[in-house]
Amino acid sequence: MCTFDSCDKVNGCQNIPLTCDDGNMCTDDYCDKHIGCMYYTVSCDDNDECTDDYCLSVLGCQHDLIDCSDSNECTQEECDPVTGCYIIPLECDDGLMCTDDLCLPDYGCSYVFKDCDDGDSCTDDTCDDYTGCVNSPIDCADDDWCTVDTCDSSIGCVNSPKTCNDNDACTIDQCDYESQACVFEPIDCDDYN
Numbered sequence: 730m731c732t733f734d735s736c737d738k739v740n741g742c743q744n745i746p747l748t749c750d751d752g753n754m755c756t757d758d759y760c761d762k763h764i765g766c767m768y769y770t771v772s773c774d775d776n777d778e779c780t781d782d783y784c785l786s787v788l789g790c791q792h793d794l795i796d797c798s799d800s801n802e803c804t805q806e807e808c809d810p811v812t813g814c815y816i817i818p819l820e821c822d823d824g825l826m827c828t829d830d831l832c833l834p835d836y837g838c839s840y841v842f843k844d845c846d847d848g849d850s851c852t853d854d855t856c857d858d859y860t861g862c863v864n865s866p867i868d869c870a871d872d873d874w875c876t877v878d879t880c881d882s883s884i885g886c887v888n889s890p891k892t893c894n895d896n897d898a899c900t901i902d903q904c905d906y907e908s909q910a911c912v913f914e915p916i917d918c919d920d921y922n
Contacts, residue, residue: 891904893913
């Protein structure tokens with residue numbers, strides 16, 4: 730079945746092998762002496778889970794890299810030839826203590842400045858990249874000897890007038906900024922009568 734058999738008057742028997750090539754690169758062509766031409770589909774499996782294997786009749790086996798993208802900006806996609814696609818979460822840590830590091834699926838890494846406000850009007854709220862939030866007490870001193878300088882957590886610095894009362898009804902009590910002392914001046918009780 731695999732030869733064209735004939736007899737030539739000059740050369741005698743002729744046994745020309747049968748050509749079983751079907752012109753299709755996706756078949757394995759051979760001849761069975763009992764059946765004739767056989768065409769088996771070739772296997773294009775390259776045992777690589779990272780390729781899409783198929784066959785084109787003109788070109789033969791094709792092995793296209795598969796797309797492991799999950800359309801998530803917060804993951805890094807990789808492929809292992811044995812197991813296929815796998816996902817690695819994106820690391821967004823910028824190493825700074827003054828940012829809240831997060832990842833948005835449509836955007837990727839996002840770094841939001843940390844809010845260090847402690848709600849206390851008596852502190853100066855700042856941030857150090859290496860230690861984080863710093864809430865330092867504010868200085869309420871107004872350099873006025875005649876005020877009592879304090880701080881209220883709700884409103885901040887309070888500079889209240891200093892009390893110079895000597896509990897003597899016969900003096901005028903006041904605070905003198907220049908001398909930085911309480912001054913008690915006697916009242917003039919002369920009514921010129």
